Amino acid sequence: xxxxxxxxSMDSYExxxxxxxxxxxxxxxxxxxxWYQQFPSQGPRFIIQxxxxxxxxxxxxxxxxxxxxxxTLSLPRVSLSDTAVYYCLVGDSNSGAGSxxxxxxxxxxxxxxx
Amino acid sequence: xxxxxxxxTHLIKTRGQQVTLRCSPKSGHDTVSWYQQxxxxxxxxxxxxxxxxxxxxxxxxxxxxxxxxxxxSSELNVNALLLGDSALYLCASSLExxxxxxxxxxxxxxxxxx
Numbered sequence: 001x002x003x004x005x006x007x008x009s010m011d012s013y014e015x016x017x018x019x020x021x022x023x024x025x026x027x028x029x030x031x032x033x034x035w036y037q038q039f040p041s042q043g044p045r046f047i048i049q050x051x052x053x054x055x056x057x058x059x060x061x062x063x064x065x066x067x068x069x070x071x072t073l074s075l076p077r078v079s080l081s082d083t084a085v086y087y088c089l090v091g092d093s094n095s096g097a098g099s100x101x102x103x104x105x106x107x108x109x110x111x112x113x114x
Numbered sequence: 115x116x117x118x119x120x121x122x123t124h125l126i127k128t129r130g131q132q133v134t135l136r137c138s139p140k141s142g143h144d145t146v147s148w149y150q151q152x153x154x155x156x157x158x159x160x161x162x163x164x165x166x167x168x169x170x171x172x173x174x175x176x177x178x179x180x181x182x183x184x185x186x187s188s189e190l191n192v193n194a195l196l197l198g199d200s201a202l203y204l205c206a207s208s209l210e211x212x213x214x215x216x217x218x219x220x221x222x223x224x225x226x227x228x
Contacts, residue, residue, distance in 0.1 A: 034215040043118070043204045043219025044157065087156055091215065101147070101170050102206075102217060104156030 004088045009109040018075045020108050022088030025069050033064060033071045036087045038107070044087060048073070075110075083112045116141060118207050118220035126226045127195050135190040135223045139207030145169075146188040147217060148180060149204040157204055163188055164210055192225075200227045 005023040012018045024033070032051050036044040048055055050062040050071070061074040075082055085107040119138045127133050139146050145164045149157035159172035163182035182188045186207075192199055202224050206217040 032215060041202075041221070041224075043206065043222055045219065046216045049215055089215065101159045101162065101172065102149075102157070102215065103159065104149075106154075107156055 004105050006108045011111045013113050015077050018078050020073045023070045024090045027068050031090050034089045035073045038085045078112050080112050085109050118218050120205050120220040120223050124224045131195050132193045137188045137205030139186050140218045143207035145208045145210050147206045148190045151202040195227045197227050
C-alpha cells in the first residue's frame with residue numbers, strides 16, 4: 001500500500017477556500033485516491049475519490065496532477081461545520097469493489113475560525 | 115433509511131475481561147469491516163466479513179474475533195482485555211459490488227479498559 005503524507009493541522013477563516021495536499025510518491029498504477037472526513041466522536045465519512053485529473057462533487061474537488069504523486073482536496077468557502085480531520089487514502093482496485101481494506105494515516109486536522 | 119448502527123455507545127471493562135460489540139450495517143449492505151481508533155490516531159483495520167466469513171484481517175492478535183450473521187449484522191469480540199485496547203471501535207458497511215473504497219461508518223463504541 002502506498003504511504004501518504006499530509007500536514008498535521010491547518011487553520012482557515014470562514015468563507016475561505018481550503019486546499020489540503022497529500023503526498024503519495026509510491027502510488028501504483030491501479031491505485032485510487034480517496035478522501036474521508038471525520039468529526040469528533042463520529043465515524044469517518046467518504047468525501048470524494050479520483051484516479052487522475054480533476055473530480056468534483058457537491059462537497060469538494062479533488063485535483064490530481066499527471067504524475068499522480070500528490071493530490072489536493074479543495075473545500076470551497078469553508079464554514080465552522082467543516083472543522084474536522086481529513087484523511088487521504090491510497091489503494092488499488094484489484095480487490096472486490098466495496099471490500100477494500102481502508103488504511104488511514106493520522107490525517108489533517110482542519111480548524112475553521114470565525 | 116437507517117445508516118450503520120452500533121451498540122453499546124460506551125462501555126467500561128476491567129483488564130482480563132471479555133467484551134462483545136455489535137453492528138448493524140446500512141440497509142442493503144452485505145460487507146462489514148471493523149476498525150480500532152486510538153485517541154489522536156486514524157482508524158486501524160481489524161477485519162472484514164462477507165458472506166458470514168472473515169475475508170481480510172489486519173495486524174491484530176487472535177484475541178480479536180468476529181462473526182457475521184445471515185442478516186449481515188456483525189459482532190466484534192475481544193478476549194483478555196488489555197489497557198491498550200481502550201479505543202473507539204468503528205464498524206463500517208459496504209456493498210461488495212459497490213463503489214470502490216466507499217464505506218459507511220457507524221458512530222462507534224467507546225471502550226474503556228481499567
